[in-house]
Amino acid sequence: MLIQVDPSALGHTKWHEYAVRFLFGGLITAIAGIIAKKFGPGVGGLFLAFPAIFPASATLIEKHEKEKKESERLGGTERARKAVSVDAAGAAMGSIGLFVFALVVWQLVPSHAAWMVLTAATIAWLTISVSLWLIRKRT
Amino acid sequence: MGQILIRFLIGGVVVSAFAIVGDLLKPKSFAGLFGAAPSVALATLSLTVATEDAHYVATEARSMMTGAIAFFVYACFVSWAMIRYKPNVLFVTICAIPLWFTVAFGLWLVWLR
Numbered sequence: 445m446l447i448q449v450d451p452s453a454l455g456h457t458k459w460h461e462y463a464v465r466f467l468f469g470g471l472i473t474a475i476a477g478i479i480a481k482k483f484g485p486g487v488g489g490l491f492l493a494f495p496a497i498f499p500a501s502a503t504l505i506e507k508h509e510k511e512k513k514e515s516e517r518l519g520g521t522e523r524a525r526k527a528v529s530v531d532a533a534g535a536a537m538g539s540i541g542l543f544v545f546a547l548v549v550w551q552l553v554p555s556h557a558a559w560m561v562l563t564a565a566t567i568a569w570l571t572i573s574v575s576l577w578l579i580r581k582r583t
Numbered sequence: 584m585g586q587i588l589i590r591f592l593i594g595g596v597v598v599s600a601f602a603i604v605g606d607l608l609k610p611k612s613f614a615g616l617f618g619a620a621p622s623v624a625l626a627t628l629s630l631t632v633a634t635e636d637a638h639y640v641a642t643e644a645r646s647m648m649t650g651a652i653a654f655f656v657y658a659c660f661v662s663w664a665m666i667r668y669k670p671n672v673l674f675v676t677i678c679a680i681p682l683w684f685t686v687a688f689g690l691w692l693v694w695l696r
Contacts, residue, residue, distance in 0.1 A: 448609040457606060465602045466595035473594020473626045474587050480631075485639050486695065489646025490687045492624040493654045497598055499676035501618055502661070505611070506672040525665050527611050528672050532662035534615020536655050543651035545621045549628065549644035558632035558640065562625060573616040581612075 456508050465497045472496035493542050498535065502528045537580065541573035586634075594626040619654055646691060653687035 472494055480488025506524040513520030548565040605617030624647060631640055657679055664675050 447613050449607050450609050451607060453606050453609075454603070462599060462603075466599045469598020469602075469622065469626075470591035470595030473598070473623050474591040476623060476627050477587065477590045477630070480627075480643065485635075485642040486646050486691070489643035490650040490653075490691060492621075492627055492643060492647040493619075493650030493687075494623065495618075495654055495657055495676075495680070495683060496623060497602060498618055498658075498661075499673060499680075501602060501605070502676045503673050522669075525669055525672070529662045529665035530611045531615040531618060532658045532665065534612040535618035536658035536662060538616040538619030539651050539654040539658055541616070542619050542621055542624075542654060543648055545624065546644045546647035546651055549624075550641050550648065553632075553640045553644065554637045558629075558637075562628060562632075566621060566625065569621050573619075577613055577616060 456511070457504065461500075461504055464500050468497045468500055489546075493539070493546070495535075498532075502531060505531050534577065537576040538569075538573045540576055541569040541571075544572045545569040586630075590626070590630060593630065594623060597626040598622040619651075619658065646695060649690040649695060650683075650687050652690060653683045653685075656686045657683040 472491065476488055476491035476494070479491060505527050509524035509527045510520035513523050545565045545568060548568045549561055552561045552564065601617050601620035601622040605614045605620070608614040608617070624644075628640055628643065631643065660679050660682055661676055664670060664679070665672070668675075
């Protein structure tokens with residue numbers, strides 16, 4: 445299956461579902477800052493890769509898959525579980541990219557401009573994640 | 584307090600933006616990549632560089648590597664458990680969070696402390 449952009453998917457998400465993700469994202473960012481201040485950057489840094497919104501996103505996928513399949517009069521529960529499993533497998537590949545993101549920042553930030561390092565690290569995350577996805581798709 | 588509020592707002596916006604990109608994409612396995620986007624890291628580190636030195640940011644990033652390994656283990660477990668045991672999605676994604684804590688702090692204690 446080709447990579448596609450589906451704008452209609454946004455219509456399936458309700459405002460409170462966006463609010464939940466905003467809330468969890470904001471909370472974990474604030475908490476990571478507080479932990480870093482209290483216990484030092486060594487502990488605070490761990491939370492930069494915390495799966496803060498994963499449960500909310502997975503629940504959302506389950507709900508949308510169930511609604512879609514039930515409207516087609518098909519059993520949605522099994523399909524929804526598979527969709528969450530596939531999404532989690534994608535997140536596992538993304539987390540390897542996340543490791544490379546952190547590695548790039550760790551190695552380059554002492555000697556380069558921070559904005560350049562964060563841009564390079566984000567590009568590295570995307571490149572590694574997409575490459576792993578393409579490799580897995582072909583095998 | 585003001586600093587915490589700014590972190591909350593910027594974190595919320597960046598995390599939501601990556602989540603929306605993930606929503607827009609198909610297939611699901613590809614969209615899943617955005618479930619592990621560096622959204623919290625970008626929000627946090629871009630604020631941290633304004634107030635702390637490069638050594639502080641580098642230390643945070645070094646610890647983040649163990650957090651990312653823990654995320655990998657967490658995501659693999661969720662993916663496997665969803666097929667193997669067919670549990671409730673919220674139940675398994677929440678109950679697996681201690682796995683992230685164990686791996687992240689375990690690796691940090693052994694490797695980085």
